[in-house]
Amino acid sequence: MKNIALFLVFIISLVTNVAQSAELISVGDKGRLITDSFFGLHIRYGTTKTPWPLVGFHSWRVITPETEWRGLQPSENKWNFTHLDKAVELGSKNNVEILLTLGQTPTWAASRPGEVVHNGAGASSEPLRLSDWENYIRTVARRYKGKIKYYELWNEPYFREIDPYRAIPGFTGYATQMVELGRIAKQVLHEEDPDAVLISPGFGAGFAGVPRIEQWFKSGGGDVTQALAYHFYLRPPERMGKLYSMLRDITVKYGYPNMPIFNTESGYYVQNPERPVAPKYPGSDYVFAKVLTPEEVGAYMIRAHLITAAAGLDRFYWYSWDILDMGLTRSYGNVHTTGSLAYGTMLNWLRNSVIKECATENDKTWICHLRRNGASAYVVWNIQGDEDFTIPAYMNVGEMETITSRVSQLNGKKIPIGISPILLRAKGVPWLPLAGKQ
Numbered sequence: 001m002k003n004i005a006l007f008l009v010f011i012i013s014l015v016t017n018v019a020q021s022a023e024l025i026s027v028g029d030k031g032r033l034i035t036d037s038f039f040g041l042h043i044r045y046g047t048t049k050t051p052w053p054l055v056g057f058h059s060w061r062v063i064t065p066e067t068e069w070r071g072l073q074p075s076e077n078k079w080n081f082t083h084l085d086k087a088v089e090l091g092s093k094n095n096v097e098i099l100l101t102l103g104q105t106p107t108w109a110a111s112r113p114g115e116v117v118h119n120g121a122g123a124s125s126e127p128l129r130l131s132d133w134e135n136y137i138r139t140v141a142r143r144y145k146g147k148i149k150y151y152e153l154w155n156e157p158y159f160r161e162i163d164p165y166r167a168i169p170g171f172t173g174y175a176t177q178m179v180e181l182g183r184i185a186k187q188v189l190h191e192e193d194p195d196a197v198l199i200s201p202g203f204g205a206g207f208a209g210v211p212r213i214e215q216w217f218k219s220g221g222g223d224v225t226q227a228l229a230y231h232f233y234l235r236p237p238e239r240m241g242k243l244y245s246m247l248r249d250i251t252v253k254y255g256y257p258n259m260p261i262f263n264t265e266s267g268y269y270v271q272n273p274e275r276p277v278a279p280k281y282p283g284s285d286y287v288f289a290k291v292l293t294p295e296e297v298g299a300y301m302i303r304a305h306l307i308t309a310a311a312g313l314d315r316f317y318w319y320s321w322d323i324l325d326m327g328l329t330r331s332y333g334n335v336h337t338t339g340s341l342a343y344g345t346m347l348n349w350l351r352n353s354v355i356k357e358c359a360t361e362n363d364k365t366w367i368c369h370l371r372r373n374g375a376s377a378y379v380v381w382n383i384q385g386d387e388d389f390t391i392p393a394y395m396n397v398g399e400m401e402t403i404t405s406r407v408s409q410l411n412g413k414k415i416p417i418g419i420s421p422i423l424l425r426a427k428g429v430p431w432l433p434l435a436g437k438q
Helices: 002-021 082-093 130-143 175-192 210-218 237-253 294-311 338-350
Strands: 023-025 039-041 059-062 097-101 150-152 197-199 228-231 261-266 315-318 354-360 365-372 375-382 387-390 399-401 407-409 414-417 422-425
Touching: 023 237, 023 294, 059 082, 059 315, 082 097, 130 175, 175 197, 175 210, 210 237, 228 237, 237 261, 237 294, 294 315, 294 338, 294 354, 294 365, 294 375, 375 387, 375 414
Parallel strands: 039 059, 039 315, 059 097, 097 150, 150 197, 228 261, 261 315
Antiparallel strands: 023 354, 354 365, 365 375, 375 422, 387 414, 399 407, 399 422
């Protein structure tokens, strides 16, 4: 009996482990239409060195030292709009929407000017006088009325209610103080530009930042912002599905079940001889514990977009197009890599497609089901590396396309797959490539 009991425990354990490794990510039976607004980018040097990307993305998150408060108003009576004017001009010229990240207090306005972080003395503190903050928001909103629609309240705040105090880039005050800044910003934006949308601070990052979201809503943050912004820094990207679910559970808990959720920053270290970078905490699952090749970052980028689109994420801003140690390109956007080619491929695969679900039975091989214009296509990959994949009969496919848009015919029912997603589609029925924006 003892042996039988042990055997039953083993079987139950085995079944439980298999069940835990299976995962289905979907918003429901009808799936989700991936519209153009889903796709956003960071172009760090877009107003200086980087030529405009050829890929047809929808929104540009503008966040640089020159366009934050400390750069726009370096002294109380001096303003410098050179870079932000240029960004807005480029956005308008290329039919790309601007999301501007607010905050980063100038030293002269800081409540803690002696608090030195690499962003600048006092940059992470709340302003000493709320009237200075109100004047800043009003000046920007009035200047860019009808030109900037989305404003992100701050970048990566920590809150003293739950975070041990440290002088860090971001925000070093209390959640209640950030909510008050949001209240003022929302009121001023409404007065100056009723079409403007204020979203929450861009909270970081991974699972560690989730308690800050709780504190934000506990402090009344849901009443002052119209969308939740978060930074989905996770490796491998399949973990983003769980993170999205956690964030959605919080919005539901505090009475905002339909609040849009934006991923305003995600990316990875990338190998680049122009700026070598060392991994942090190698051997762990920390997002920067591995430096990816351009091929790997292209694979991760597409997988991240697929997983979060299937989960229901409203927007995804990739970080970044041109940062030397995290870019899809090299030489400030002048040299393309597999990463930048993959971004264009991803747009062709996903834009205006309905993503039905992404699923895995073993947490190794993933399959995402897409539909467009009455046709189906499937994206498959294996997170652990090379493996033979037997194509199920229900797929009815005859061609495959790689992340660099190379198309080949399928011969037989088995194909090699790996960490880079492959699109499987019907033979002779192209998965309509979309040139530019739709």
